[in-house]
Amino acid sequence: MSIDKAIGALGQVLGGRLTTSAAERDSHAANETHFPPAPPDAVAYPETAAEVSAILGICSAHGCPVTARGAGSALEGHHLPIRGGISLDMSRMDRLLQVNAEDMDAVVQPGLTREALNQELRATGLFFPVDPGANATLGGMAATRASGTTAVRYGTMRDNVLALEAVLADGRIIRTGSRARKSSAGYDLTRLLIGSEGTLAVITELTLRLHGQPEAVSAATCRFPDAEAAVGTVIATIQMGLPMARIELVDEVMVKGFNLFHGSALPEAPHLFVEFHGSPAGVAEQAESFGTLAREYGAEGFAWADRPEDRTALWAMRHKAHYATGALEPGKRTLATDVCVPISALAEALRTAQADSRDLGLTAPIVGHVGDGNFHCGVRVDPADTAEMDRAAEFTARLARTALALGGTVTGEHGVGLGKIKFMEAEHGPALWAMRALKDALDPGNILNPGKMLPPA
Amino acid sequence: MSIDKAIGALGQVLGGRLTTSAAERDSHAANETHFPPAPPDAVAYPETAAEVSAILGICSAHGCPVTARGAGSALEGHHLPIRGGISLDMSRMDRLLQVNAEDMDAVVQPGLTREALNQELRATGLFFPVDPGANATLGGMAATRASGTTAVRYGTMRDNVLALEAVLADGRIIRTGSRARKSSAGYDLTRLLIGSEGTLAVITELTLRLHGQPEAVSAATCRFPDAEAAVGTVIATIQMGLPMARIELVDEVMVKGFNLFHGSALPEAPHLFVEFHGSPAGVAEQAESFGTLAREYGAEGFAWADRPEDRTALWAMRHKAHYATGALEPGKRTLATDVCVPISALAEALRTAQADSRDLGLTAPIVGHVGDGNFHCGVRVDPADTAEMDRAAEFTARLARTALALGGTVTGEHGVGLGKIKFMEAEHGPALWAMRALKDALDPGNILNPGKMLPPA
Known part of the structure; x- marks a missing residue:
């Protein structure tokens, strides 16, 4: 493995769109929540799928980690290059490529944000409903299987992505799905990549399902x-x-x-x-x-x-x-939790979470997409206060156990990233073996977002 | 590989629920369409996931093919044991295990049929909407990513399965998904298994999303x-x-x-x-x-x-x-086609299909789930008439090319099975490599429904 050699080769391909400047590395090291900064060795700004392919080919050859990044609004540190290597910044691939009004779909690049898309769609009578709150990129939203306030009606990214173009670890460019509304032709690679958090492939194009603006x-x-x-x-x-x-x-x-x-x-x-x-x-x-x-x-x-x-x-x-959570105990950071349970268990899950936060002396306001059984406790923490961080960790562990005991999941929409890895074994048991087998099959060198989602075997 | 040794060992586990009788082998060799009969060496009737696990463990050890079977209503020969081995008949695992009315979900065994489920749900005010026409089993419907007349409103099996229990090729029992309405916790194994046609795992339990009976x-x-x-x-x-x-x-x-x-x-x-x-x-x-x-x-x-x-x-x-298609040219068989295109291309696809069938002198009535852009031409053929079979093959090839050229898929809901293998390369291109890699990762011995879905590399 040689990150330096990879950076040298990448410079040949990208010129000024590969940078090792301290300012760029720092800005790609940060996150919205409590994870410590994790700078990449270099930041790459691809403009085409062919460039992404070239980058992954080089990084595969040199065993250099590649962590794709959209808007950086992830709440579980997904985009942090914790093993160094390349931060693959998709922000220059931000075009709306096609609107097919009759079919109610659109083809976009992954760096386009959901608000920019809806701005461009305004005159068509159509809109893209998935709304995680942050003005995330559509590629990032697909990678984390995002949802938000409107999922109860319009579904999540799982339901609203028809097709993808993506680049595999070896540089191979694939297309999954099609503009047809449904298909039974083979394994559902589209759904496999949605929610894979950049660990199986880098998304370079999305075909999205649009909806009519309500009258x-x-x-x-x-x-x-x-x-x-x-x-x-x-x-x-x-x-x-x-x-x-x-x-x-x-x-x-x-x-x-x-x-x-x-x-x-x-x-x-x-x-x-x-x-x-x-x-x-x-x-x-x-x-x-x-x-x-x-x-x-x-x-x-x-x-x-x-x-x-x-x-x-x-x-x-x-x-x-x-x-607004930040206004409750100014100066602290927010540890965002994200469980989702069957709706019949929601009242019990909420009651337990509130009791746990009181019990542990934590400030943890709750907001929830309750039509889906999904809610967030935003735990206020001072990362320098190890006792408080321990109590927060105890809180999230209890919350995860509560959700799983009630038939739910440890993350409804934020994803696993760094924060939820420790609960993957409890949630998936033997199915984790299958996830690791898929990761090994598609990214044998473990260059794509290494250290995320899957706990060490 | 030794099918005989596998059958010997399976007999120890299943007793009279493993049979090599000619009558049973014949009844498991048949299909609804034009594929030639393909008898298994033995038929197994498991009653629990643990038994399915034992069966797959034995078959893995002996390299013995295992082809799961629901109602046998598949239209592309999915359930035909073309390489012999075991026909895994799931019909005894046909219980409704749980109805969670408040959460609008139900837990079922894979051999339960959709009509039997809806019969049992009648008093609850809930129903399961996916309706492929045939009274298929729910396990078979999941395995083929079935849909049908109501998909335009309620979605396909992809949208209406919350969670699965399944047995991998090595006998490992896994659970995918949960009763929560959504999750971002790891790879979407549920969607990977839906539509995998028994080539990656055998489904032993499904958690289904129910809907309120309309007023x-x-x-x-x-x-x-x-x-x-x-x-x-x-x-x-x-x-x-x-x-x-x-x-x-x-x-x-x-x-x-x-x-x-x-x-x-x-x-x-x-x-x-x-x-x-x-x-x-x-x-x-x-x-x-x-x-x-x-x-x-x-x-x-x-x-x-x-x-x-x-x-x-x-x-x-x-x-x-x-x-009813059978009434048009009595004595022949029906070759069922199943393309799906973006709805803006539907009129052109239909026009082309009708012109092609006229041109080739074939009787091919059309029915379509046109809200999804999905339609079927039921080509009447005499399997003994090689010239007619060649013309039918030319028709399906033209239809597939038409669908792909219009941005669609060669199968909207029937699946690949035997009939659509020849179009997988054209539809998926480099993505087929990823599908093969997934198959190799989860079923390295290729015992699960071998010879289906993926063309030889």
């Missing part, structure tokens, strides 16, 4: 006496088949964070933030049904956001939860 | 001056966001088959068969919108089926298309 949209917030009542409302809503576009839980601690961060004055009680999409009559009917149902569970303080600017403000508040 | 249902048929007009209606319907539960094309040749088989007297013109699910008001609104739209494309002869028995009759007709 009418209405959003609202309301508060509940306790989280159980909010969750009861969610379960009832889903069981009666109301096609909620968004249904988000915000607990009383998170509301306090919102108030501090945004200067708002919401009562510090559990809230649901909801949105309805459909025809004007349909949305009105949904909103009415939801209101009736929520009131049965004790909801009050309904605030409706029918104007676009009010909805934008509402969802901006929700999307800035990660930053 | 109101309405169905209708109407006819069009030509297939273009029908397809234009479909595209417009989808673009306006009408949540069609079913939208099926039946061409004039197929209508003739229906009339012969069912004694009906439908005008021999292209028809759409449609169904709407929702609230009573919603269904009425959808039906009205669809009717208006279809009439703009020249639809006439609307026949509404609002009573359950009328709908049952309507869909029984559609579901028996494979058998």
Whole structure:
């Protein structure tokens, strides 16, 4: 293995688009959460799949690690080059290549962000619904199997990617899937690469499924006496088949964070933030049904956001939860958790998480995509305070055990990265052997994002 | 490799549930379409995952082929033991293990059929929507990534399986996925096994996503001056966001088959068969919108089926298309094709297929899940007539080329089996290398359904 030799060879291919400058290495060493900085040896900025292929061919030959990076908004350190080597920065491959309005699909490069895509789609009457909050790149979202507030209605990246172009570790460029809506032709490589966190291949193009912009949209917030009542409302809503576009839980601690961060004055009680999409009559009917149902569970303080600017403000508040969490104990970092459980177990999981954080003396506001049974506790930590870090680790371990005991998963949407590796054995058991076999088959030299996702055998 | 030694050892484990009788071997040698009979050396009837594990362990040790079999309704010969060995008949593992009504999921054994499941679910208000026509087993449907008439609304097996238990070639029992609605924890082994046609593992349990039985249902048929007009209606319907539960094309040749088989007297013109699910008001609104739209494309002869028995009759007709095809040239077999294209290319694909079948002097009625861009030509052939078989092979090759040239796939839902192997290279190119690498990693001895899906390297 020789990283230096790889860098020399890569310089021949990329010229000025390969850099070893300290500033670039530092900016590619950082992350949004609590992981220590991990600088690459060099940063590469490919512009084409052929260049990515050349880079991986060289890195394979020299055993040089390659860690692909989108917007750097990952919450589990996925993009940190912890073993050095190359940070493969996909930000220059950010074009919208094709919109096929009749088929409701689009072909994009991986460095395009979801907001930029939706901006470009605005005039078409179509949009891309997957919404993880951060303005992530579409390649990064596919690599982490991202979802977010709208998954309850429109699905996750798993459901909204039709096809991929990707480069394997040996430099081979493959195409998976097609623009057809479904296929039974062979192994589902598209789904295998979605959520593979850059450990099996580097995504260089995505064909995305688009959806029609809803004719009418209405959003609202309301508060509940306790989280159980909010969750009861969610379960009832889903069981009666109301096609909620968004249904988000915000607990009383998170509301306090919102108030501090945004200067708002919401009562510090559990809230649901909801949105309805459909025809004007349909949305009105949904909103009415939801209101009736929520009131049965004790909801009050309904605030409706029918104007676009009010909805934008509402969802901006929700999307800035990660930053608003920072207002709760300024100066600390946030350790983001991300379990997902069957919805019947959601109230118990939330109750257990809240009890655990109190018990361990931690500040851990909760926000959740509760229609999917997915929620996040943002644990505030001082990475220099080892006792607090230990308590936070105990909290996340308890939360993982709770989720698994209730039939759930340790990560609903953030992915494994560095943070969840320690729970992979508990979640997957013997299936981990199969995952390792797939990794060995496609990346025998372990050059693609090494040290992530799979624990050492 | 010693099949005899494997059979000896299997007899010790299974007793009378392993048989080498000629009658059983013959009944496991047959298929619904044109493939020649292929008897196994023995038939095994496992009753537990532990038994499947023991069987695969023994077969691995002796290099004995194992071909899993559900209802035997596959249309591409998937379940034919073309290299002999064991036909692993899953029909005794046919129990519904769990219904979690609050979470809208169910846990089933792979030998349970979709109709039996829905029968058992009747009182719960829930149903399993994936509907390939045949009363297939749920394990077989997962293995072939089946879909059918309702995929346009409810998705395919890819979308409706939450978790699996499966046995790998070496006998290792793994669990993939969980009852949580989504997860980002590692490689998507569930989706890798769905559609893998028994070549990577044998499915021994499935956790399925259920849906609420619609409050109101309405169905209708109407006819069009030509297939273009029908397809234009479909595209417009989808673009306006009408949540069609079913939208099926039946061409004039197929209508003739229906009339012969069912004694009906439908005008021999292209028809759409449609169904709407929702609230009573919603269904009425959808039906009205669809009717208006279809009439703009020249639809006439609307026949509404609002009573359950009328709908049952309507869909029984559609579901028996494979058998009704047999009425067109009695005594022949049907070679079922199954391409899927982007919906904007559907009219061209249909036109080309019809011209090709005329050109080649073949009778090939068309039915299609046209909301997904998926259609089937059922080519009538006499397997003993080599000239006709050659013309049929030319037809399927042309159809495959047409689908791929239009950005589609050679199989939307039937799978590869034996029939589509010859098109895998054209569809996947370099990605076929990755598929072979995955197969080698998980089944290095090539004992699982050998000779299917992947062409020789």
